[in-house]
Amino acid sequence: MFIFGKYLSILLKAQMQYRVSFLLLSFGQFFVPFSVFAGLYFLFEQFGQIKGWSFYEVGLCFAIIHMAFAISECFGRGFDSFSQLVASGDFDRLLVRPRSTVLQVLGSKFEFTRIGRLLQSLTVLIIVLVHIEIDWTIAKVITMMLMVVSGVFIFVGIFILAATLCFWTIQAIEVANIFTDGGREIAQYPLDIYKKWVTRFFTFVIPFATTNYIPLNYLLGKTDSSDLFYVFIPLAGILFILPCLLIWHYGVKHYRSTGS
Amino acid sequence: MKPYYSVLRLRLVHGMQYRSAAFAGMATQFFWGFMYIMIFEAFFSHTNSNPPMTLEQVVAYIWLQQAFLALIALWFRDNEIFDLITKGNIAYELCRPCDLYGFWYAKLLAQRISAALLRSIPILLVVFILPEPYRLTIPENIETLLLFVMTMFVGLFILVAISMFIYISVFLTMSPTGSLLMLGVVGEFFAGLIIPIPFMPDWLQAIAYALPFRWTMDFPFRIYSSNISETDAWVGLGIQLVWLFVLVSLGRIALKGALNKVVVQGG
Numbered sequence: 001m002f003i004f005g006k007y008l009s010i011l012l013k014a015q016m017q018y019r020v021s022f023l024l025l026s027f028g029q030f031f032v033p034f035s036v037f038a039g040l041y042f043l044f045e046q047f048g049q050i051k052g053w054s055f056y057e058v059g060l061c062f063a064i065i066h067m068a069f070a071i072s073e074c075f076g077r078g079f080d081s082f083s084q085l086v087a088s089g090d091f092d093r094l095l096v097r098p099r100s101t102v103l104q105v106l107g108s109k110f111e112f113t114r115i116g117r118l119l120q121s122l123t124v125l126i127i128v129l130v131h132i133e134i135d136w137t138i139a140k141v142i143t144m145m146l147m148v149v150s151g152v153f154i155f156v157g158i159f160i161l162a163a164t165l166c167f168w169t170i171q172a173i174e175v176a177n178i179f180t181d182g183g184r185e186i187a188q189y190p191l192d193i194y195k196k197w198v199t200r201f202f203t204f205v206i207p208f209a210t211t212n213y214i215p216l217n218y219l220l221g222k223t224d225s226s227d228l229f230y231v232f233i234p235l236a237g238i239l240f241i242l243p244c245l246l247i248w249h250y251g252v253k254h255y256r257s258t259g260s
Numbered sequence: 261m262k263p264y265y266s267v268l269r270l271r272l273v274h275g276m277q278y279r280s281a282a283f284a285g286m287a288t289q290f291f292w293g294f295m296y297i298m299i300f301e302a303f304f305s306h307t308n309s310n311p312p313m314t315l316e317q318v319v320a321y322i323w324l325q326q327a328f329l330a331l332i333a334l335w336f337r338d339n340e341i342f343d344l345i346t347k348g349n350i351a352y353e354l355c356r357p358c359d360l361y362g363f364w365y366a367k368l369l370a371q372r373i374s375a376a377l378l379r380s381i382p383i384l385l386v387v388f389i390l391p392e393p394y395r396l397t398i399p400e401n402i403e404t405l406l407l408f409v410m411t412m413f414v415g416l417f418i419l420v421a422i423s424m425f426i427y428i429s430v431f432l433t434m435s436p437t438g439s440l441l442m443l444g445v446v447g448e449f450f451a452g453l454i455i456p457i458p459f460m461p462d463w464l465q466a467i468a469y470a471l472p473f474r475w476t477m478d479f480p481f482r483i484y485s486s487n488i489s490e491t492d493a494w495v496g497l498g499i500q501l502v503w504l505f506v507l508v509s510l511g512r513i514a515l516k517g518a519l520n521k522v523v524v525q526g527g
Contacts, residue, residue: 193302
């Protein structure tokens with residue numbers, strides 16, 4: 001953990017050397033999801049609701065998933081651009097160091113410009129929370145925070161899986177985007193608006209439902225079973241990272257350097 | 261005309277080399293297509309209001325968008341040209357015995373066409389035989405289809421003319437990131453890539469109709485699904501040609517201005 005902090009501060013200092021570029025990029029990152037959110041708003045203006053969900057309810061879902069995505073892109077960038085490490089052979093250097101490979105790859109890159117995206121989703125969250133009616137309890141506040149945390153873990157898990165594939169393919173594969181960018185787009189709506197098989201896939205294979213509509217139902221008071229169950233549902237999403245890490249270690253064992 | 265034609269052909273052959281990338285891209289496009297259709301299906305399933313497009317028309321809009329993404333996305337870029345400008349190799353380009361605007365234009369056009377050829381045909385083949393409601397319906401009659409092809413073609417020329425401004429702006433800013441991002445976000449929104457233009461509120465539609473972006477995709481796609489009538493389509497085709505003329509002329513002037521100021525440092 002201490003080393004992770006060290007990595008963090010060094011890379012932050014490095015990126016701050018190019019302050020204007022940093023600000024511009026962050027600014028741009030603010031606007032990319034903004035146009036998507038505007039689109040969402042106009043669709044609701046047209047249709048009123050989507051399968052019983054109102055605009056602000058979907059907005060809450062949107063804000064949480066985009067926050068999780070922004071945070072995981074900031075910290076998981078190392079895995080996202082892992083193909084470069086493999087292709088250049090630089091991964092060999094990480095292997096000889098007496099620290100875990102996961103930590104080192106995580107620490108190899110941080111994308112602090114994602115703060116723009118994070119600010120955007122925070123703005124959405126605040127707007128939504130002002131308008132929405134929720135009977136707040138401590139359990140609900142904890143659940144909401146855990147939803148973001150669990151989202152981060154799921155996205156990082158997918159980044160790790162995609163990176164593991166690089167051990168065999170050397171190149172990054174575009175298909176992995178389906179589960180990162182695509183997962184984000186899918187999970188910005190409550191999952192039960194989709195066809196059954198899509199909902200099932202994103203509940204049991206990639207557990208977006210645990211950050212998304214199961215606890216969302218609870219936050220909005222649409223459920224009647226016990227609180228405790230829903231508080232812990234997002235924790236189940238966090239468990240997703242475990243098989244990903246296992247596969248990663250399996251991949252590392254089978255790693256063959258490109259030698260260049 | 262001949263040098264531009266050879267540039268076009270050279271680029272086409274070059275683009276065809278990346279077949280596996282095209283397959284990966286296709287998988288992604290199918291995923292996005294299905295996802296958007298499911299979202300719209302959900303919106304349509306419980307609505308009392310009268311939406312400006314039918315679900316069938318929206319489905320056609322979405323599949324055409326996915327199939328022709330290479331022809332309509334503003335963020336497609338040619339890093340070679342950026343490098344030429346920022347690294348100073350632009351000097352070589354200026355020595356060529358043909359007009360720089362036309363040369364780059366042909367290059368960008370060819371890139372888009374080769375990328376689209378690889379991706380769009382397989383996607384179109386599949387989406388025509390999908391089960392309802394995901395199937396892409398065929399146009400009502402042959403005239404609609406012809407109008408679609410013509411407007412799509414002119415639309416592509418307009419799009420390349422717009423994207424030329426990104427490259428020209430690099431002469432001033434030396435970094436493509438900013439202009440690419442801003443023009444990309446604004447352009448794609450007003451082209452109807454985020455949501456189809458008829459779903460926007462009236463004031464926003466007015467802005468979208470006043471800008472050139474919607475002529476590149478929103479217009480031909482809605483002709484395809486008969487959301488725009490044939491007479492309107494013919495009028496629109498005329499407006500498209502005017503836009504094309506305006507954009508190319510402005511682009512030429514801007515490039516000339518930028519080149520007059522260009523300083524190539526030796527090295």
